[in-house]
Amino acid sequence: xxxxxxxVNDLRVDFxxxxxxxxxxxxxxxxxxxxxxxxxxxxxxxxxSVTSLAxxxxxxxxxxxxxxxxxxxxxxxxKSEKELTPYRGKTIAMIFQDPMTSLNPVYTIGWQITxxxxxxxxxxxxxxxxxAVRLLEAAGISQAENRMESYPHEFSGGMRQRAxxxxxxxxxxxVILADEPTTALDVTVQAQVLDTLKVALRETQASLxxxxxDLGVIAGLADRVAVMYAGRIVETGTVEDLFYRTAMPYTHxxxxxxxxxxDTGQERLRQIPGAPxxxxxxxxxxxxAPRCPLRQATCFEVEPELVKVTNxxxxxxxxxxxxxxxxxxxxxxxxxxxxxxSADESEKxx
Amino acid sequence: MSIxxxxxxxxxxxxxxxxxxxxxxxxxxxxxxxxRFRRDRLAMFGLITFLTILLIATIYTFVNPAGWSExxxxxxxxxxxxxxxxxxxxxxxxxxxxxKGAQQDVIIAFVVASIxxxxxxxxxxVAGYYKGSIDAVVMRFxxxxxxxxxxxxxxxxSRIFAGSGNSWWMIAILIGLLSWTYIARLVRAEFLSLxxxxxxxxxxxxxxxxxxxIFKHLVPxxxxxxxxxxxxxVSGAMLLESTLSFLGLGIVPPQVSLGMLVQEGQDSATTQxxxxxxxxxxxxxxxxxxxxxxxxxxxxxxxxxxRSRA
Amino acid sequence: MLRFIGKRLVMSLGVLWAASVLVxxxxxxxxxxxxxxxxxxxxxxxxxxYREHLLHLDKSIPERYWIWFTGVLHGDFGKTLHGVPVGPQxxxxxxxxxxxxxxxxxxxxxxxxxxxxxxxxxRGRWQDKGVTFTSFLFLAxxxxxxxxxxxxxxxxxxxxxFQKVILSTAGDSSPTATGGFFQRIPDMLSHMTLxxxxxxxxxxxxxxxxxxxxxxxxxxxxxxxxxxSKGISKRRVLVRHILRNALIPVTTVIAxxxxxxxxxxxxxxxxxxxxxxxxxxxxxxxxxxxxxxxAYLMFTAxxxxxxxxxxxxxxxxxxxxxxxx
Numbered sequence: 001x002x003x004x005x006x007x008v009n010d011l012r013v014d015f016x017x018x019x020x021x022x023x024x025x026x027x028x029x030x031x032x033x034x035x036x037x038x039x040x041x042x043x044x045x046x047x048x049s050v051t052s053l054a055x056x057x058x059x060x061x062x063x064x065x066x067x068x069x070x071x072x073x074x075x076x077x078x079k080s081e082k083e084l085t086p087y088r089g090k091t092i093a094m095i096f097q098d099p100m101t102s103l104n105p106v107y108t109i110g111w112q113i114t115x116x117x118x119x120x121x122x123x124x125x126x127x128x129x130x131x132a133v134r135l136l137e138a139a140g141i142s143q144a145e146n147r148m149e150s151y152p153h154e155f156s157g158g159m160r161q162r163a164x165x166x167x168x169x170x171x172x173x174x175v176i177l178a179d180e181p182t183t184a185l186d187v188t189v190q191a192q193v194l195d196t197l198k199v200a201l202r203e204t205q206a207s208l209x210x211x212x213x214d215l216g217v218i219a220g221l222a223d224r225v226a227v228m229y230a231g232r233i234v235e236t237g238t239v240e241d242l243f244y245r246t247a248m249p250y251t252h253x254x255x256x257x258x259x260x261x262x263d264t265g266q267e268r269l270r271q272i273p274g275a276p277x278x279x280x281x282x283x284x285x286x287x288x289a290p291r292c293p294l295r296q297a298t299c300f301e302v303e304p305e306l307v308k309v310t311n312x313x314x315x316x317x318x319x320x321x322x323x324x325x326x327x328x329x330x331x332x333x334x335x336x337x338x339x340x341x342s343a344d345e346s347e348k349x350x
Numbered sequence: 351m352s353i354x355x356x357x358x359x360x361x362x363x364x365x366x367x368x369x370x371x372x373x374x375x376x377x378x379x380x381x382x383x384x385x386r387f388r389r390d391r392l393a394m395f396g397l398i399t400f401l402t403i404l405l406i407a408t409i410y411t412f413v414n415p416a417g418w419s420e421x422x423x424x425x426x427x428x429x430x431x432x433x434x435x436x437x438x439x440x441x442x443x444x445x446x447x448x449x450k451g452a453q454q455d456v457i458i459a460f461v462v463a464s465i466x467x468x469x470x471x472x473x474x475x476v477a478g479y480y481k482g483s484i485d486a487v488v489m490r491f492x493x494x495x496x497x498x499x500x501x502x503x504x505x506x507x508s509r510i511f512a513g514s515g516n517s518w519w520m521i522a523i524l525i526g527l528l529s530w531t532y533i534a535r536l537v538r539a540e541f542l543s544l545x546x547x548x549x550x551x552x553x554x555x556x557x558x559x560x561x562x563x564i565f566k567h568l569v570p571x572x573x574x575x576x577x578x579x580x581x582x583x584v585s586g587a588m589l590l591e592s593t594l595s596f597l598g599l600g601i602v603p604p605q606v607s608l609g610m611l612v613q614e615g616q617d618s619a620t621t622q623x624x625x626x627x628x629x630x631x632x633x634x635x636x637x638x639x640x641x642x643x644x645x646x647x648x649x650x651x652x653x654x655x656x657r658s659r660a
Numbered sequence: 661m662l663r664f665i666g667k668r669l670v671m672s673l674g675v676l677w678a679a680s681v682l683v684x685x686x687x688x689x690x691x692x693x694x695x696x697x698x699x700x701x702x703x704x705x706x707x708x709x710y711r712e713h714l715l716h717l718d719k720s721i722p723e724r725y726w727i728w729f730t731g732v733l734h735g736d737f738g739k740t741l742h743g744v745p746v747g748p749q750x751x752x753x754x755x756x757x758x759x760x761x762x763x764x765x766x767x768x769x770x771x772x773x774x775x776x777x778x779x780x781x782x783r784g785r786w787q788d789k790g791v792t793f794t795s796f797l798f799l800a801x802x803x804x805x806x807x808x809x810x811x812x813x814x815x816x817x818x819x820x821x822f823q824k825v826i827l828s829t830a831g832d833s834s835p836t837a838t839g840g841f842f843q844r845i846p847d848m849l850s851h852m853t854l855x856x857x858x859x860x861x862x863x864x865x866x867x868x869x870x871x872x873x874x875x876x877x878x879x880x881x882x883x884x885x886x887x888x889s890k891g892i893s894k895r896r897v898l899v900r901h902i903l904r905n906a907l908i909p910v911t912t913v914i915a916x917x918x919x920x921x922x923x924x925x926x927x928x929x930x931x932x933x934x935x936x937x938x939x940x941x942x943x944x945x946x947x948x949x950x951x952x953x954x955a956y957l958m959f960t961a962x963x964x965x966x967x968x969x970x971x972x973x974x975x976x977x978x979x980x981x982x983x984x985x
Contacts, residue, residue, distance in 0.1 A: 056889055081894055089891035102882040105981055106904055116890045151980045167890065493675045496916060497961045499923035502941065506683065506953060509945045510690040589802050593927060596804045612805065619812040626812065630805045638800035
């Protein structure tokens with residue numbers, strides 16, 4: 001196995017809030033290997049965005065992060081803003097969710113890409129500009145030369161996200177973090193932007209941490225996936241592990257809530273009843289237990305550790321935080337959430 | 351960075367169409383606001399100080415109704431136990447005068463704020479709800495006061511209407527009639543955005559009339575803005591009134607106000623500094639308290655629009 | 661953009677005209693400006709009649725307004741009660757007032773923006789709390805209190821201590837000052853320092869609070885996060901990304917407060933006995949000198965309108981989204 005680029009160990013992030021301390025991340029572990037696409041899925045508030053911000057050191061000042069984030073063996077956590085600057089954009093680059101707000105409205109697209117290039121490369125202004133045009137072209141913007149002088153408000157959402165991807169590519173980083181890169185875009189544009197992302201990965205040879213709630217995107221792009229719930233990773237493995245040998249009822253729930261093309265129309269869209277817990281105060285037991293169809297008494301008492309799934313077909317990466325992980329792998333996904341008590345609630349939904 | 355932990359997620363479909371908890375929710379918002387206000391140390395300090403000064407002034411002027419105008423036989427005395435704030439050249443007890451002046455200032459400010467709140471809400475509300483020509487008229491008036499210094503207009507008006515021997519309520523009405531535009535502007539903006547919201551459309555579709563929509567649906571939603579800015583109008587009115595009185599165009603003897611006391615005390619400020627320091631200091635403390643209260647209300651009622659905090 | 665500015669200008673002029681009518685009617689109806697003159701038994705009847713004729717007091721109010729209005733269109737603001745033309749007086753007094761208003765405006769902008777940005781970067785720390793509290797303190801202090809305090813508890817003690825006038829508290833310049841511009845600089849500084857400071861302290865505080873909150877808002881914007889993720893220096897993020905955007909809204913606020921600055925000048929001139937527009941106006945109001953009052957109001961309003969136009973243009977220069985719409 002190659003050396004991981006990023007090793008995250010027992011990462012915890014707390015935020016102060018009016019109602020008390022919010023435990024946004026409660027002990028996350030994962031490794032990121034070269035040239036892989038690592039997907040992180042979860043609902044809003046599961047901690048997936050916070051994880052990506054922690055990786056690049058952009059958490060809000062009020063947040064406290066503990067644990068360890070190692071980049072090529074070097075500890076990043078606890079480094080000052082100044083000490084992190086050489087890594088940002090150079091080793092790790094980031095793509096944000098909403099391209100409508102992530103470009104500075106008062107500068108031209110060209111200026112913003114050139115700035116990223118000159119942040120880490122000592123090249124002349126002309127060369128930086130030439131490189132910027134090349135990056136824009138690579139990101140799929142036609143007539144890039146003319147587009148350099150455009151302001152963000154003159155670009156469509158898809159074009160802006162391409163420009164953001166061009167910025168991320170600027171210094172051929174080892175890691176690109178993409179936080180819901182297509183969520184804010186029109187469905188028709190989403191696929192194009194994902195293709196651009198693939199081009200960027202090919203160009204830079206970077207690994208991608210892809211944060212999304214869209215399992216379709218994961219299936220199409222990711223090598224390995226982590227499912228986050230209530231600030232922890234509750235299941236991780238290869239895409240095949242998660243889709244075909246699901247070892248956590250919550251993952252089942254997520255899979256069940258995507259409508260599939262071959263739905264007959266008779267079936268209801270299955271949903272997970274209830275809502276994720278607020279992250280204030282301590283958690284006792286499995287945080288998913290109140291919503292879980294398989295809950296037992298122990299689920300409310302002991303929070304399950306993330307342990308290897310021993311299903312014979314599972315890959316070496318497959319882990320799950322469920323007391324009954326191996327039993328879950330044997331269950332057909334379709335049956336789990338259909339006949340729950342909230343059947344009438346789901347009727348309203350559709 | 352914002353995290354919405356309480357919110358249901360977008361990826362798992364779930365719709366809450368149960369509306370029965372709505373009034374309870376509004377009730378809860380007020381409770382939350384109260385809790386936030388109570389936690390705001392500066393705002394609580396402002397409120398308590400303001401009320402204490404007012405209480406002392408009320409009790410003192412009630413127990414000793416002539417104290418502020420009675421001349422004593424001690425002239426130009428520095429502060430002492432007999433005369434906490436000292437006495438003036440004509441033998442006036444400055445402590446009594448300051449309390450009476452403070453009371454007068456606060457009364458005027460409250461009258462101004464009431465006028466502004468009523469006029470501002472009605473004018474801004476009508477302009478924002480009906481738009482069109484009513485809106486144009488209101489906004490031109492607002493423009494006028496943005497273009498000419500408010501103080502200059504007040505100087506002219508109080509010279510003409512209050513003249514000499516003016517009464518405090520004339521000053522209060524004049525300031526009130528010119529101070530409502532700020533509230534009007536904000537209420538109008540709020541109404542313009544609120545009227546596009548679905549609950550207003552629903553009420554219109556159900557046949558509710560303009561007045562009903564304004565008072566049942568729009569005003570309750572803009573009430574935070576109205577309360578906060580009415581509080582700020584109180585402090586604005588105190589600033590304006592004291593300035594007019596300082597110029598000799600507001601409260602003049604035999605009435606008393608803090609601005610007037612400062613004006614009278616300024617000539618001997620270097621030799622008898624208490625004559626300047628106490629009325630000026632009291633004025634400053636009162637206005638500062640109102641600012642703190644207003645700021646605390648802003649943070650409590652509308653934390654997102656808050657100016658002074660993070 | 662230009663159309664928007666044009667529309668605003670036309671509306672402002674309309675408002676201005678309406679204001680002149682209102683003020684004219686009110687002042688004209690509020691008493692006889694020649695009352696004192698008439699009460700004096702020594703005044704010859706003919707002189708009163710002459711004055712009345714000169715000031716058009718013998719005509720009806722609409723006629724008087726028309727004379728005033730057509731005069732203004734030709735740049736003639738009429739005569740004061742003493743028969744002196746108002747126009748030249750307006751400009752001499754304006755020159756005095758601008759000596760404190762313009763330095764105060766520039767200083768207040770620089771101080772407010774730097775303090776606001778500083779305070780925001782120290783968010784929640786004692787420096788931030790100190791700046792915010794001080795701003796509130798000055799926001800709550802009437803201009804005349806600031807002015808009198810500086811006069812009696814700063815200038816006079818300093819002057820007494822050094823046994824000579826270092827900070828002057830009366831007038832905009834010493835009548836005895838002679839020599840060229842450069843020789844008069846010390847005298848000018850001695851007279852201008854405190855009034856300018858008073859005016860700065862009167863207006864800067866609300867701008868500080870506003871600038872601080874705009875910077876804080878801007879800091880949380882996604883594009884600032886993206887800029888930080890590029891690995892550029894903290895300073896560059898602050899200046900090129902945060903400040904560049906946070907300067908846009910404050911221009912409007914400063915422009916809108918310009919009227920308040922001129923109002924503050926009235927008080928400051930009273931405190932420091934500057935014979936500027938403010939005192940001239942106050943005396944005009946007290947004497948019911950209608951042409952002086954109107955000239956002052958029209959002049960300040962026009963200045964404010966021009967200033968707002970400049971702010972609109974500045975906005976357009978700073979924000980490409982406005983520039984091209």
